[in-house]
Amino acid sequence: MHILLVKVQQKILDDKVDELIICLTDGMYVSHLQLAANKVTALPVKNLVKAIALMLEIVAIQKDFTSVFKSMPLEATQLIAGIELPTDDHFAVYKQLKDSLLADGNLCDDAEVHLEIFRKNFPVKRPFFESYFRLWQQMQINKFDPSPRTLERLAYGTLNLLEHLVEQKLLHSAIYHLTDEDENLLLRYNQNRVLRIDELLMEGNLDAEHVTANHISRRLPCMKCGSYNMLQGYNDGTQNHKQFVAIGYQCNQCGMELFDQKDLLLAGIKPIYAIS
Numbered sequence: 001m002h003i004l005l006v007k008v009q010q011k012i013l014d015d016k017v018d019e020l021i022i023c024l025t026d027g028m029y030v031s032h033l034q035l036a037a038n039k040v041t042a043l044p045v046k047n048l049v050k051a052i053a054l055m056l057e058i059v060a061i062q063k064d065f066t067s068v069f070k071s072m073p074l075e076a077t078q079l080i081a082g083i084e085l086p087t088d089d090h091f092a093v094y095k096q097l098k099d100s101l102l103a104d105g106n107l108c109d110d111a112e113v114h115l116e117i118f119r120k121n122f123p124v125k126r127p128f129f130e131s132y133f134r135l136w137q138q139m140q141i142n143k144f145d146p147s148p149r150t151l152e153r154l155a156y157g158t159l160n161l162l163e164h165l166v167e168q169k170l171l172h173s174a175i176y177h178l179t180d181e182d183e184n185l186l187l188r189y190n191q192n193r194v195l196r197i198d199e200l201l202m203e204g205n206l207d208a209e210h211v212t213a214n215h216i217s218r219r220l221p222c223m224k225c226g227s228y229n230m231l232q233g234y235n236d237g238t239q240n241h242k243q244f245v246a247i248g249y250q251c252n253q254c255g256m257e258l259f260d261q262k263d264l265l266l267a268g269i270k271p272i273y274a275i276s
């Protein structure tokens with residue numbers, strides 16, 4: 001990308017990162033306080049929902065810069081096409097680019113567009129994050145009272161997404177240092193996951209035979225009450241190799257839930273099914 005466009009990209013990123021730091025810091029701090037008191041309000045949820053939106057936007061700006069604008073000014077289109085600048089006055093061009101690209105309302109604020117860019121760029125990570133993205137979407141649409149369980153899941157998803165972006169060098173690790181409470185939350189969440197699923201496995205309503213027998217319908221018996229429910233997930237793959245990727249399971253009868261793909265794997269449920 002032309003250096004002048006990179007400069008504009010950096011300017012947008014700097015602003016987004018500043019906003020992200022505030023949402024993460026406030027959101028996580030209040031989350032820990034409220035989870036400890038077992039009393040949750042909409043405030044930390046709002047901050048974490050915004051933090052996830054900003055992280056997806058930060059991915060989009062770096063992975064697919066041209067798609068984050070509603071309209072591209074002529075100078076930008078020319079630079080992208082490799083057409084020489086008509087002038088040597090780079091500062092003037094930069095100012096023009098910045099003013100037109102950053103004009104009010106020109107940055108795409110459609111979270112779905114940013115989410116699609118994430119899915120396209122991280123197909124291997126998508127199955128894990130998809131359950132948290134669904135929760136995030138629900139939290140954006142429904143203004144229902146959040147429960148401690150919902151807030152904890154949202155916080156866990158937020159921290160995992162942050163770690164992924166740092167790993168991918170899409171965010172600098174210095175923008176947010178995990179606190180002891182953050183580390184504890186991640187540890188507690190994973191420990192509880194193991195305990196919860198061990199308990200379900202002890203009840204023993206789901207055995208390997210059941211899982212194998214129901215690959216095609218993707219209906220599985222609940223490990224608690226035995227009633228059959230569909231696996232949750234999405235279709236993926238190419239035209240010739242279509243597949244269904246399972247990301248969770250919820251029983252309509254007793255409410256038993258395997259929330260994300262890690263839960264499914266721990267319970268021994270196959271996550272990928274060929275679609276013929």
Ligand SMILES: [Zn+2]
Pocket residue numbers: 222223224225226227251252253254255256
């Ligand atoms: Zn059940």
